[in-house]
Amino acid sequence: MSRDETSLLFAESHEWVDVTQVDGAQVAVVGISAFAIEQLNDLVYMDLPKAGRVLTRGEEFGEVESVKAVSPLYAPVSGEVLEVHQDLADHLDQLKDDPYNFGWIMKVKVANQDDLGLLLDHAAYQKQCSEPS
Amino acid sequence: MNSLLQTTPLDAWHRAAGARMVPFAGFEMPIYYRSIVAEHQACRQSGVLFDVSHMGRLRLEGDGAAELLDAVLTRRVTDLGLGRTRYSLVCNQEGGILDDVLVSHLQIPSGKQYYLLVVNASNRAKIVQWITPHLERFPFVTMTDRTELTAMIAVQGPSVLAACGRFFKFDANRLRYYHSVVTEHLGKPVIVSRTGYTGEDGLELIVRREDAVRVWENMLLAGRDAGFIAAGLGARDTLRTEAGMPLYGHELSESITPIEAGLKFACNLDGREFVGSEALRRVIANGPGRVRVGLVPNSKRVVREGAAVLDRVGNTIGEVTSGCPSPTLSHPIAMAYIDDPNRASGEVFVDLRGEKVPAEMTPLPFYQRSSST
Secondary structure, three states: OOOOHHHOEEOOOOEEEEEEEEOOEEEEEEEEOHHHHHHHOOEEEEEOOOOOOEEOOOOEEEEEEEOOOEEEEEOOOOEEEEEEOHHHHHOHHHHHHOOOOOOOOEEEEEOOOHHHHOOEOHHHHHHHHHOOO | OOOOOEOOOOHHHHHHOOOEEEEEOOEEEEEEOOOHHHHHHHHHHOOEEEEOOOOEEEEEEOOOHHHHHHHHEOOOOOOOOOOEEEEEEEEOOOOOEEEEEEEEEEEOOOOOEEEEEEEOHHHHHHHHHHHHHHHHHOOOOEEEEOHHHEEEEEEEOOOHHHHHHHHOOOOHHHOOOOEEEEEEEOOEEEEEEOOOOOOOOEEEEEEEHHHHHHHHHHHHHHOOOOOOEEOOHHHHHHHHHHOOOOOEOOOEOOOOOOOOOOOHHHOOOOOOOOOOHHHHHHHHHHOOOOEEEEEEEOOOOOOOOOOEEEOOOOOEEEEEEEEEEEOOOOEEEEEEEEOOHHHOOEEEEEEEOOEEEEEEEEOOOOOOOOOOO
16 A cells, blocks of 8 residues: 555654554554655665664654765654564665655554644645755 | 855756755855765766866966975975976975865966966965965966866766867877866867876866856766766765875864875975975874774764774774765775874774774775776
8 A cells, every 4th residue: 555645744854654543553654754865865874763662752763874964863753663664774775766655664652642743744844845944 | 045155157057957055165066966876886987077166276377486386385396397287285384284286287378387276175265375475485476366267177987088088179088197288178278187086087177167067068968978977076075085085174184294194195305395394304204193094894884074983992092084885885984093003904993973883994095996097
């Protein structure tokens, strides 16, 4: 099933969130936006979190490295990491081609429903990206 | 946009081509167009064009110009033959590096000779200021800053001579390595040098500002079948790092001497006195206090500028000055200064953002093309 970019939520720090229901619990699938991947250019390394780690919203959970720079990844929601996309680190070239499907990084059990309300919808995120930095 | 930044004559071309522009040494410069790695590989495999118009271009002419340069450059200029180019350093009294430069001895068609000094963009004002007092002792010498009247284009890669050489009135295939000539491209005046900063063969062109776009597009067209593309400063940095070439502000600074930087070859001290020569003789006699090395970290992560180099027990023994992933070697590479020249080989550790990672010290360069002509 292909994820629709326009129905995702976004953090100002460029992570995307797809809110799904698993066994009655809310699970956030997290990745990095196409815009951020394009800005980073030529990814060479990604440091992934470990399953079981409990994240707080805004906490650094990993890093992504391009030829020019290292960028931290921030947790868009609080909660326990349920699953990590282990194949991703070895296939960073595919991340650029398919950031919203193949590019998922981790699944987080949403601990606080209010976190989701603090995220941007697609239109608001696009607006942020089009503003000069 | 920062209005204090200058733009090069190729600025509109870069933007139309979709380049990502960044501030660099007071200029807005392309960091890449599509991909740093793709631009890097195009340079190693065929050819790329860099806009290096931000570099400073100073012209010195008149009776005594060679003697004046001889007094401030670490290499002799008075014996620099017509049509030759030399890599040299400008040092302060303490032997610290003010800049690394290329000096060329050129002749315009009317027969008049002059010297051209190509300096780093970030050091241009400083070097002009440094040379100006020397002009008093050489009343017939004039120095002209040609930077804003001209553009500079580096065309680099193994296919460059074959693809572009014949498009100059003086066929650049006849130009030997580290030689330069004042000639024409389709009636437009151009200085062609067989030099570069990538570890590949190639040419560096200086043209009039108004001719920049035309010459740039013609070189791209000449290399179209060979796969030439435009490349930005990102690829220029990874290419020079693989080639082990120092960059001012990273491996070179006013507190580092050429001897420490591994640039003794660019210091001609035999029977010469120039600014800093005494200090350099002292450094050679006493032995340098540190040494520049290559580093290959045993990690997928890139060790970057400023990272500490550590010994087995965690003492700091040096510092990383440049680091990047090597697209040619497919692993990270770095350059560093090691404080004890007797310990400049073998295994060390680097502080990789808090993690102690083993690294191998290696001789430079990391990459060398198969034949230097």
